[in-house]
Amino acid sequence: MKLLTPVGVYRLLFVICRYGINLMALLKLAAGSHRHRVALSDDHETLTYQQLLDQAECLAVQLREQYGLGSRSKAGLLCRNHASLVKSIFALSMTGADIYLMNAEMSSDQFAQLLDAHAFDFLIYDEELTAFIRQSTFKGASVLSYHENLPAISNMIHGPLSRSSRGQRNSNSKLMLLTGGTTGRAKEVAHKPSLFHYLPPFSSMLERLRLLQYKTVYIATPIYHGYGIAILLLFVALGKKSVVTSIFQAEHACRLVREHQAEVITVVPLMIDKMLRASNSGGDLKSLACIASGGAELNPRLAEEVSAKLGEVLYNLYGTSEAGLCIIASPQDLDAASGTIGKLIEGVGLKVLDGSMHEAAAGVIGQFCVKSGSTWIKTGDMGYRDEKGYFFLKGRADDMIVSAGENVYPSELEHILFQHPFIEYAAVVGVPDEQFGQRLKAVVQLKAGTELNAETLIEWLRPRVARYQMPREIVFVDRIAYTPLGKVDRKQLH
CATH class of the missing domain: 3.30.300.30 (ANL, C-terminal domain)
Incomplete structure (x- = not known):
């Protein structure tokens, strides 16, 4: 990103002084270097970095002035992948509000639990969830992501911005990931924008997945999941093009890859499995140079099929909501150790611990634990590390x-x-x-x-x-x- 050059340091300090340390500052840095480059393409529109920045800034002002959002506000987003969601994430970070990314497929019981636990001040949701919201106990302010007439994000992104309306810089916003599936009790994990905390995993992704070589990523995984939002922010930081769509359908996904000539795609294993069967023996997917699979266990048979049809393009990623990306397996790693999730990223605190919370010997199954401060947190994932440093998953602790x-x-x-x-x-x-x-x-x-x-x-x-x-x-x-x-x-x- 050339931030350590004299010009880069000046730009970084200028942006932080103007915006504070938040996600909008990241977008401003990207727009400064890649103003006219395409940043985002979805089912509705295609936006350059300057357009995305202008609309997100305008939206931030509207959210602050119309709904009083600011530091200590709690904003929930119940949306699928689309441009309004992306604009809202950047805009909310500028207001200082905490951003709660919620599973758009959650049950009514889980949503009720979240309302009781967090008392959201504001909610952004997709139109098809209107009945779902109305049947809940939520009584706060809310807007739709898209609508022609009703209050919606799509109607709040245009208008002149005076210097006085931009507001003061803010570094209080946190990104809140809510994990726990679609029916279980959600677990809250907070992430505050930090330049140095995320350097080890992002640096490893750039190096091992060779992302600097590519121009376009298709984010097929949900942005509300930690995996999806991480890839989106990484590609924004690099000034690359991100493609998203609201609903994953294998045939449509193959068409998006072909039309945008996407070199990178984020998937869970089931997605790429379905795409292989819908892609004319892989013909629609020939532009892919990096298939980043994560979020679920990768079956060795699927890895072999991808290799046979598309070449050495499949990467297996493992991470947690608490620690982010922890382990990466390259195509060469998958060839050398079938079924592996790869080797540990340098600087990431993860160990395989036995029932007594002692580190398990190579080849001995234990629970993956991540370091948080001076303590080790159980992830619930069971597996082992072999003598060569390769990690293997054996499933969830409650599945054994x-x-x-x-x-x-x-x-x-x-x-x-x-x-x-x-x-x-x-x-x-x-x-x-x-x-x-x-x-x-x-x-x-x-x-x-x-x-x-x-x-x-x-x-x-x-x-x-x-x-x-x-x-x-x-x-x-x-x-x-x-x-x-x-x-x-x-x-x-x-």
Whole structure:
């Protein structure tokens, strides 16, 4: 970004003095260097960096003057991926308000819990969620993301800005990530803009994913997820073009990649799996040089298929809401160690700890824990590190079962089931068992045009799995349930 040159230092100090330390300052820096370059393209419009900056600044003034937003205000965003969401994030940061990015697929019960916990002052939401909002207990001020006549972000982004209306600089805004799926109780994680805190993961992404070489990213993952917002802010910092769309559909996603000649795409594994099947054997995806997969476990079979059709373009990323990006696997890492999530980013505090919170030896399964201050926080993810420094996931701590005294991880059986030539998708959960305490139950989705029964599959499994890994029950379904983030919906499986 050339911030350490004399001119770069001057620009940085000028922007901080003008805006404070917030996300708008990041956008101002990018617009200063890439004024006429395309910053954002969505289903509604295409914006240059100068246009995005002007509209976000105008919106910030409107939000401050019409709704009184400022430091200590709480603003919730319940939106899918689109330009109004992006403008709102930058504008709210300029007002000093805390920005709560909420899952647009959350349940009414989870939304009620958030309202009780946070007492939002302001809400921005998509029109299709109008009934959802009206049926809730929220009584504060709110606007739509888009509307022709009603108060909406799309109607608040134009107008002259006088010097006096711009307001004072602000460094109080925090970005609040709300994790916990679509039905469970959300966990709040705060992120305050900091130049130095995020340098190690961003530097590693630039180096290992070679992002400086590319011009366009298609952010297919939700921006309200930590993974999506991180990529958006990184590409804004680099002055690159970001492409977003409100709803992921494999055919449409392939068309966006082809039309924009996107070199980078952010996905969960299920997305790229569906895109491969909708892309004419990968033909629509030939421009992709970096597929950044994260948010869910990557199946080795899918990694091999991507490599065969598109070359060495697949990267596997692992991060947490608390620590951000922690581990990266390059295509070469995936070739060297099938199923790995990669090696630890330098400067990131993550260890595999046993039940006594001592570091586990190489090859020993424990829980991934991230360092926060002087303490280690459990992530809930189980896995191990091998002698070469490669990390491997074994699933969530609450997914593990104990069968006849053995610790059993459903993901191990899932990986084996994926090797069967007739199986499209497979998911495994633990179920109660009178004799062994717990056993595994496998839910299987077959490839189109194939036939398989439980008895035949059991015989195929016998030489491939240990006795305690053998499923007690196999259920064949037309379609396995996934969450909107592309993870297996284990609650529905149970």
